[in-house]
Amino acid sequence: xxxxxxxxxxxxxxxxxxxxxxxxxxxxxxxxxxxxxxxxxxxxxxxxxxxxxxxxxxxxxxxxxxxxxxxxxxxxxxxxxxxxxxxxxxxxxxxxxxxxxxxxxxxxxxxxxxxxxxxxxxxxxxxxxxxxxxxxxxxxxxxxxxxxxxxxxxxxxxxxxxxxxxxxxxxxxxxxxxxxxxxxxxxxxxxxxxxxxxxxxxxxxxxxxxxxxxxxxxxxxxxxxxxxxxxxxxxxxxxxxxxxxxxxxxxxxxxxxxxxxxxxxxxxxxxxxxxxxxxxxxxxxxxxxxxxxxxxxxxxxxxxxxxxxxxxxxxxxxxxxxxxxxxxxxxxxxxxxxxxxxxxxxxxxxxxxxxxxxxxxxxxxxxxxxxxxxxxxxxxxxxxxxxxxxxxxxxxxxxxxxxxxxxxxxxxxxxxxxxxxxxxxxxxxxxxxxxxxxxxxxxxxx
Amino acid sequence: xxxxxxxxxxxxxxxxxxxxxxxxxxxxxxxxxxxxxxxxxxxxxxxxxxxxxxxxxxxxxxxxxxxxxxxxxxxxxxxxxxxxxxxxxxxxxxxxxxxxxxxxxxxxxxxxxxxxxxxxxxxxxxxxxxxxxxxxxxxxxxxxxxxxxxxxxxxxxxxxxxxxxxxxxxxxxxxxxxxxxxxxxxxxxxxxxxxxxxxxxxxxxxxxxxxxxxxxxxxxxxxxxxxxxxxxxxxxxxxxxxxxxxxxxxxxxxxxxxxxxxxxxxxxxxxxxxxxxxxxxxxxxxxxxxxxxxxxxxxxxxxxxxxxxxxxxxxxxxxxxxxxxxxxxxxxxxxxxxxxxxxxxxxxxxxxxxxxxxxxxxxxxxxxxxxxxxxxxxxxxxxxxxxxxxxxxxxxxxxxxxxxxxxxxxxxxxxxxxxxxxxxxxxxxxxxxxxxxxxxxxxxxx
Numbered sequence: 001x002x003x004x005x006x007x008x009x010x011x012x013x014x015x016x017x018x019x020x021x022x023x024x025x026x027x028x029x030x031x032x033x034x035x036x037x038x039x040x041x042x043x044x045x046x047x048x049x050x051x052x053x054x055x056x057x058x059x060x061x062x063x064x065x066x067x068x069x070x071x072x073x074x075x076x077x078x079x080x081x082x083x084x085x086x087x088x089x090x091x092x093x094x095x096x097x098x099x100x101x102x103x104x105x106x107x108x109x110x111x112x113x114x115x116x117x118x119x120x121x122x123x124x125x126x127x128x129x130x131x132x133x134x135x136x137x138x139x140x141x142x143x144x145x146x147x148x149x150x151x152x153x154x155x156x157x158x159x160x161x162x163x164x165x166x167x168x169x170x171x172x173x174x175x176x177x178x179x180x181x182x183x184x185x186x187x188x189x190x191x192x193x194x195x196x197x198x199x200x201x202x203x204x205x206x207x208x209x210x211x212x213x214x215x216x217x218x219x220x221x222x223x224x225x226x227x228x229x230x231x232x233x234x235x236x237x238x239x240x241x242x243x244x245x246x247x248x249x250x251x252x253x254x255x256x257x258x259x260x261x262x263x264x265x266x267x268x269x270x271x272x273x274x275x276x277x278x279x280x281x282x283x284x285x286x287x288x289x290x291x292x293x294x295x296x297x298x299x300x301x302x303x304x305x306x307x308x309x310x311x312x313x314x315x316x317x318x319x320x321x322x323x324x325x326x327x328x329x330x331x332x333x334x335x336x337x338x339x340x341x342x343x344x345x346x347x348x349x350x351x352x353x354x355x356x357x358x359x360x361x362x363x364x365x366x367x368x369x370x371x372x373x374x375x376x377x378x379x380x381x382x383x384x385x386x387x388x389x390x391x392x393x394x395x396x397x398x399x400x401x402x403x404x405x406x407x408x409x410x411x412x413x414x415x416x417x418x419x420x421x422x423x424x425x426x427x428x429x430x431x432x433x434x435x436x437x438x439x440x441x442x443x444x445x446x
Numbered sequence: 447x448x449x450x451x452x453x454x455x456x457x458x459x460x461x462x463x464x465x466x467x468x469x470x471x472x473x474x475x476x477x478x479x480x481x482x483x484x485x486x487x488x489x490x491x492x493x494x495x496x497x498x499x500x501x502x503x504x505x506x507x508x509x510x511x512x513x514x515x516x517x518x519x520x521x522x523x524x525x526x527x528x529x530x531x532x533x534x535x536x537x538x539x540x541x542x543x544x545x546x547x548x549x550x551x552x553x554x555x556x557x558x559x560x561x562x563x564x565x566x567x568x569x570x571x572x573x574x575x576x577x578x579x580x581x582x583x584x585x586x587x588x589x590x591x592x593x594x595x596x597x598x599x600x601x602x603x604x605x606x607x608x609x610x611x612x613x614x615x616x617x618x619x620x621x622x623x624x625x626x627x628x629x630x631x632x633x634x635x636x637x638x639x640x641x642x643x644x645x646x647x648x649x650x651x652x653x654x655x656x657x658x659x660x661x662x663x664x665x666x667x668x669x670x671x672x673x674x675x676x677x678x679x680x681x682x683x684x685x686x687x688x689x690x691x692x693x694x695x696x697x698x699x700x701x702x703x704x705x706x707x708x709x710x711x712x713x714x715x716x717x718x719x720x721x722x723x724x725x726x727x728x729x730x731x732x733x734x735x736x737x738x739x740x741x742x743x744x745x746x747x748x749x750x751x752x753x754x755x756x757x758x759x760x761x762x763x764x765x766x767x768x769x770x771x772x773x774x775x776x777x778x779x780x781x782x783x784x785x786x787x788x789x790x791x792x793x794x795x796x797x798x799x800x801x802x803x804x805x806x807x808x809x810x811x812x813x814x815x816x817x818x819x820x821x822x823x824x825x826x827x828x829x830x831x832x833x834x835x836x837x838x839x840x841x842x843x844x845x846x847x848x849x850x851x852x853x854x855x856x857x858x859x860x861x862x863x864x865x866x867x868x869x870x871x872x873x874x875x876x877x878x879x880x881x882x883x884x885x886x887x888x889x890x891x892x
Contacts, residue, residue, distance in 0.1 A: 121455035
């Protein structure tokens, strides 16, 4: 993309209403714009990141054997009355009346609707297990929305629902989700620690939240610092293998890690040596639940067993806050000059800065680099504006592309361009072909 | 995908409430399920088609130089009061009051919101032209929703907005959209004829609708049958080339083609020889508008010109009904046994039917074919259920995959499988390797 043709309305001023880094930087970098309180338009750069995260979530869910579908944003109130949650949700649920005076609502979650689909289409134990999920806009009418997309009212979430015949199978579904979520966050360049959690209004017996450590996190977290050494890395996982998934879950949940809601100081001191005990702030980016038959009993979601009896199915639900993750990624990856995208989620892979726009040789070198990077799938953003070098560097630093190639007449005299890492600030002089090869290496497999 | 692991709740009975083929077949093929009046859940097979159409729309919009972003579903009523459309929309607009008693609405379209973004971020003529678009859920509170996704209340639409400095540039944007829409529909295997249209509540002077011929269409259309001979085919189009885009628009709009709203019988008879005059029914699948300064004046979207004066920008808007297209595709492509997907949009590219599930050799041949087709990117759906052949064929015919490979013990004795076209019903006996090669050829470039 040539910047002269793009729509990237960066702001010079820091917006007064933004209290945290991700909100400030998303506004300044032209990623979002508030449409009304807690509701945002995703401008092209922000949408590109959101879509990238959505793609990663889809790929990892499909890899784990889960099936994508899509439920609507608006739901009938009737199902929520049937489950008994219509009143529980209070004023956070956006209630709507249509032209025929029917009670509707903007879905904050989808347990009722998916259970209704299940009960009307699945009859036999033979059709289990199944995990269905979707990524859809949700609404929660927060009394005081703030922190940009971190606590908005209209937000984008992946929510999945598992249906199993018995507890053992349901626990495997739970484990499969934990492993697929760990993979998802790692691909995004995030370390998200699974922490034992309360179940809240979803209900159930067994739940983990995934928390990203960041000073602006809403939760206080307590953990054994050995947990931050864990990673899945390149392990290939067979998601059908019950023992393999269980072993990974055991590995990642063995070290103490809890939020303030479930923290037990005595247990913490008993289990974790003093020098490994850490407390910090964390941002919640996902949560998984196993809640047994709570909804299947309330809504009559049963299957016929081999002996002809009917049994309510065992259910779990599993959520990733996709729009919130954009904010969490920035909270965990920025400096005073702007965002620093991990390679796995960057909106453009390489930035090109032309130091002398209008100079025939420099323009030609940039055009060739742009064409070559594009052909190599390295999706460059070429700053071809008539601007001073300082303004171009400031924009690149603000929007946070991990790699920048600077092209100027002085370097070109030696046949060289400069490749700079946004994270370390280190630069190298390379031929354009070598710079391209280095970028191709960096992004190989991403 | 193995069917035993998928979620494909096909119906044997024809649902009584469905009056037209696409609604009936989408329910029967397990593509959608009604959540409430005019609001549907997209089950996995339906979602896969919807997502495929969305991807094609994105690819063709980006190819034409248009920039993707995403506006929210809910909007503040204030902007609509400013443009004067809050009252025009009447009861079809779903009006919502939030917990702070602020008036909101579920967006039926986005002229106001995009113009607000534009006026607060773009200042200079140098930043034009720009075309921004998004694909987002919309809501229109139809008094009597019907025909499934063809006239639902919650629907998925691509809407784009162009901003230009003068009429000539705005007409090029209009033409660029017409050409990119023609490409989009052709890739989906649809012939959509551009017809001169009324502008309706969007306003403006200049508009075309795109209509797919189908007996169940809501509009009566009148056209010179020479228009149905036109196609873009493999032409590569330079979307920056004003003359080239204009020539294509001239070519496709020269033959008479109008809906009942703009039809002029005298003109029709004067322009078109009797043997080429046709009337038929058509389904609207898109519309483009050039409306000049209607919204930019109402909302103060101006740019500073070279001489320092301020000028309201010239605007257009352009829509493709993405969820409605799924229905239109089926209306134009089905027979008494089910859907017949064009190759460009099929949810799975090849179906595999195992005639003797449980037989070691047949299962092994199917497993190998499944692995090989998957590796070749031919995304197979393997019916591995313990079902009679007749039931498997009926399911494949109903869901409409364009190509089916049937594997049975008799054929395997000769080293052959059967490749069958859903559209023609013709079959060929081939080795598995040849069948795969044929499918790879068919889908090359799609």
